Every structure is written in structure tokens, then in C-alpha cells.
Amino acid sequence: MTGKITIKEIFESIQGEGPYVGEKQLFVRTTKCNLNCKYCDTDFLCDENSKTYNFDEFFEVLKSSNAQTVSFTGGEPLLEADFLSEFFKRYKNRLNKKIYLETNGVGVENLKKVIDYVDIISMDIKLKSATGMEFSLITFDDFLNVAKEKEVFAKVVFDENISNSEITEAATLAKKYAILLVLQPKMPMSNKLNLDEVFEKFYSKYKNIRLIPQVHKFLNVR
Numbered sequence: 001m002t003g004k005i006t007i008k009e010i011f012e013s014i015q016g017e018g019p020y021v022g023e024k025q026l027f028v029r030t031t032k033c034n035l036n037c038k039y040c041d042t043d044f045l046c047d048e049n050s051k052t053y054n055f056d057e058f059f060e061v062l063k064s065s066n067a068q069t070v071s072f073t074g075g076e077p078l079l080e081a082d083f084l085s086e087f088f089k090r091y092k093n094r095l096n097k098k099i100y101l102e103t104n105g106v107g108v109e110n111l112k113k114v115i116d117y118v119d120i121i122s123m124d125i126k127l128k129s130a131t132g133m134e135f136s137l138i139t140f141d142d143f144l145n146v147a148k149e150k151e152v153f154a155k156v157v158f159d160e161n162i163s164n165s166e167i168t169e170a171a172t173l174a175k176k177y178a179i180l181l182v183l184q185p186k187m188p189m190s191n192k193l194n195l196d197e198v199f200e201k202f203y204s205k206y207k208n209i210r211l212i213p214q215v216h217k218f219l220n221v222r
């Protein structure tokens with residue numbers, strides 16, 4: 001651990017996904033990911049606008065925003081868990097903002113390093129039908145078993161290829177931890193996707209679900 005972090009970008013915007021949709025947040029986008037989802041449209045790679053910060057510099061830039069919540073997103077922010085755990089240890093109290101973690105749910109050991117400092121966790125349940133990658137449900141189960149200490153919800157990005165077994169598995173996992181399950185259709189939506197049908201299939205398995213699309217795409221904000 002070098003005591004430095006390279007960040008793709010830091011910007012204020014409106015949360016566009018999940019139950020905190022519409023809230024002003026300060027977004028910190030990290031520069032790496034451990035997955036390669038086929039629907040990924042996030043530009044998280046380093047470019048000339050990326051910056052490297054030490055602990056003090058990072059604190060100053062986060063503190064200068066009047067947003068009450070800092071959303072760590074990516075890429076996969078937990079790949080920076082070593083830096084972040086030390087940063088939070090030194091500065092979380094002085095920062096006086098909620099820490100919101102947007103994570104792909106693959107990396108429970110890194111979650112353990114920062115869990116004490118995180119307030120809200122948005123964890124993906126990655127489906128093979130949408131991502132093109134296959135994960136054992138145990139990956140996300142292990143993650144939730146640590147994340148459950150904090151406010152946590154799960155998000156499923158899906159398209160017209162979602163299978164009945166994927167619906168059952170995701171609903172069963174959310175039910176096990178009694179957490180909100182956010183259903184987020186992949187954008188742009190195919191006209192082959194029957195949203196009512198998918199929703200009702202989830203609802204027949206688990207009632208604490210919400211269908212929430214990415215609203216920043218409608219609002220034309222970042």
C-alpha cells in the first residue's frame with residue numbers, strides 16, 4: 001500500500017440508481033475493475049484527467065463538496081480497499097459524510113477491510129445472462145454475510161435473456177438476508193424484454209423488490 005490513490009474522476013451529481021435515486025452525492029470513480037461485464041458502458045480507465053492523491057489531498061477534495069454522501073464507484077472501488085481503509089481510519093470522522101459503496105460483490109476479503117467505515121452498500125448480483133460471466137451464488141452470499149452489518153441492498157441488472165433459475169436464485173439470496181432487491185433493466189431496453197412478466201416472476205418469489213431503471217439516462221445527468 002503506497003498511501004496514494006489514482007482516481008478517474010470526482011464529481012457531484014444526482015444518484016441515478018437504486019433506493020437513493022435523486023439524492024445529491026459526490027461521486028468518486030476508481031480506475032480498475034476485476035470483472036468484464038458485457039454490458040459495461042462505464043469509462044473507468046485512466047486518462048489525462050485522472051489524478052493521484054495522497055491521504056491529505058484526498059480528504060481536502062472530498063471535504064470541499066457540500067454533498068452529504070460520498071459514493072465510491074468504478075470500476076470496482078474495493079480494489080482500492082487498502083488505501084481506503086487507512087484513509088477512512090484517519091479521516092472518516094472529520095469528513096462527516098456518509099460513505100456509500102457501489103460494488104460488484106466480488107471481493108469479500110476487501111470488503112472486510114472497509115466495512116467498519118461504510119454506511120450504505122449497493123451490491124450487484126451478477127447474472128450470467130446479462131454479464132456473460134458465470135459466478136457461484138456463494139460469492140454474493142459470502143459478501144452479504146459481511147455486508148449485512150450495514151445498510152445493504154442488492155441490485156440485479158437484467159435483460160430479456162434472464163432465466164427462471166436466475167430469478168429464483170437472486171430472489172432466494174435477497175430473502176435469506178431480508179434485503180431490498182432492486183431490479184434494473186439493462187439500457188437501452190430491448191423490445192423483447194417483458195418487464196411485467198419479469199417483475200411478477202420475482203414478486204412471486206420475494207416481495208421486497210423494486211423496479212428502478214437508471215434515471216440519470218432519462219434526466220441526461222452524469
Ligand code: SF4
Nearest residue numbers: 033035037040075104
Ligand atoms: S463490474 Fe461494473 S465496472 Fe466492472 S465491468 Fe462490470 S459493469 Fe463494468
